[in-house]
Structures are given as structure tokens and as C-alpha cells.
Amino acid sequence: ETGVTQTPRHLVMGMTNKKSLKCEQHLGHNAMYWYKQSAKKPLELMFVYSLEERVENNSVPSRFSPECPNSSHLFLHLHTLQPEDSALYLCASSQSLRAETQYFGPGTRLLVL
Amino acid sequence: GDSVTQMEGPVTLSEEAFLTINCTYTATGYPSLFWYVQYPGEGLQLLLKATKADDKGSNKGFEATYRKETTSFHLEKGSVQVSDSAVYFCALSSSGANNLFFGTGTRLTVIP
Numbered sequence: 098e099t100g101v102t103q104t105p106r107h108l109v110m111g112m113t114n115k116k117s118l119k120c121e122q123h124l125g126h127n128a129m130y131w132y133k134q135s136a137k138k139p140l141e142l143m144f145v146y147s148l149e150e151r152v153e154n155n156s157v158p159s160r161f162s163p164e165c166p167n168s169s170h171l172f173l174h175l176h177t178l179q180p181e182d183s184a185l186y187l188c189a190s191s192q193s194l195r196a197e198t199q200y201f202g203p204g205t206r207l208l209v210l
Numbered sequence: 211g212d213s214v215t216q217m218e219g220p221v222t223l224s225e226e227a228f229l230t231i232n233c234t235y236t237a238t239g240y241p242s243l244f245w246y247v248q249y250p251g252e253g254l255q256l257l258l259k260a261t262k263a264d265d266k267g268s269n270k271g272f273e274a275t276y277r278k279e280t281t282s283f284h285l286e287k288g289s290v291q292v293s294d295s296a297v298y299f300c301a302l303s304s305s306g307a308n309n310l311f312f313g314t315g316t317r318l319t320v321i322p
Contacts, residue, residue, distance in 0.1 A: 197259065200256075
């Protein structure tokens with residue numbers, strides 16, 4: 098596979114469930130990102146990782162927990178979510194932390210019931 | 211803080227019509243400016259970019275010129291096709307920032 102892949106593509110979960118989103122990049126990049134895309138709102142940056150170290154956490158609730166075990170993989174662990182967390186979650190990567198071009202995965206469409 | 215404002219959609223055009231999607235920005239310093247496109251069921255893809263004032267980015271018939279005096283980066287295409295139907299995002303990258311700042315996106319639908 099090439100580029101940035103995300104699994105699952107669609108996820109429905111109850112508020113008491115625990116689930117994880119997975120992102121994998123096959124581009125040899127050193128920086129990875131999680132974004133939240135909600136209708137009629139700008140993309141919200143959630144987390145930034147550079148060389149597996151978290152460098153930014155934009156006031157995201159603790160019910161979202163990222164994990165970056167290596168430079169190719171990024172996870173978003175979900176626990177006790179709220180209905181307003183329903184959105185498209187996008188993963189992206191870039192060559193380095195301040196490289197201007199980011200490459201996005203197709204996203205995971207999350208519905209919290 | 212840094213931000214991007216783009217015209218709200220949706221925009222519906224007939225094939226071969228002229229397209230303009232407005233984008234203005236607020237930033238300190240000298241940001242780089244981008245247009246990303248999101249086709250149905252896919253992630254965002256870089257469409258074009260400009261890194262300094264008066265630069266023109268272009269790709270696939272789309273163009274945008276970095277206008278510092280009006281803090282704008284409007285997207286244009288002379289003749290749209292049905293395959294251009296997508297959501298278009300304006301974005302900026304400030305020097306020293308770790309991320310891109312995106313607009314809300316503008317949905318374009320082109321009808322035959």
C-alpha cells in the first residue's frame with residue numbers, strides 16, 4: 098500500500114465503549130497528525146507527533162488518547178465518548194515537523210450513539 | 211491568532227462555468243498558503259500552494275495568487291468539469307508553526 102491508510106473507515110460506538118483508530122503511513126515521514134473534521138467547522142488539529150514524540154496537544158479531552166509506537170504508525174484510543182465527538186477523524190503525515198505539505202488518509206467516520 | 215476565512219458553500223455550477231472560491235487570511239509574519247481538495251470518500255490532497263507574495267500556484271487548471279495587500283488567496287478555474295466536484299479547503303502555514311490552519315471548506319458541485 099502507498100500513502101496514508103486509516104482503519105476502520107467507519108465506526109459506530111456507544112458512549113461506554115473503548116475503541117481505537119489506526120493510521121499507517123508508507124511515505125517514510127517523521128511527523129504525524131490527528132485532525133477532527135466536523136460539519137461547517139475548520140479542521141481541528143488534535144495531536145502532533147514528531148519522531149514518535151508528542152509535540153502538540155490542542156486541549157483535547159482526555160477521552161481521546163493518542164499513541165505513536167513508531168514513526169509509521171499512529172493510534173487514537175477512544176474511551177467514554179460523547180455524541181458530539183461524532184465526526185470524521187483524519188490522520189496526516191509530513192516529511193518533517195514543519196514541512197508544509199501534509200499527506201492525508203481517507204479518514205475514519207465515527208458515530209457515537 | 212492565525213486564521214483562514216473562506217466563502218461558505220455550497221457552490222453549484224454548470225460544466226464549463228468559471229469558478230472562484232474566495233479565501234482571506236489573518237497571520238503574523240509571512241505565511242505560506244495552500245488549497246487542499248477532498249474528493250468524496252477520500253482524505254485531503256494538496257491542490258496548489260504559494261510561499262510568498264505575488265506567487266501564483268497552479269495545478270489541474272486551478273490557479274490562486276498570493277495577494278499580501280488584500281490578504282487573499284482566491285481559487286479560480288476557467289472551465290470546471292463534473293470531476294471537479296469536491297470540497298475545497300484554504301489553509302495557511304505560519305513560519306515556526308507545527309501545523310496548518312484550515313478554513314471551513316467549500317463544497318463544489320458541478321452539474322453536466
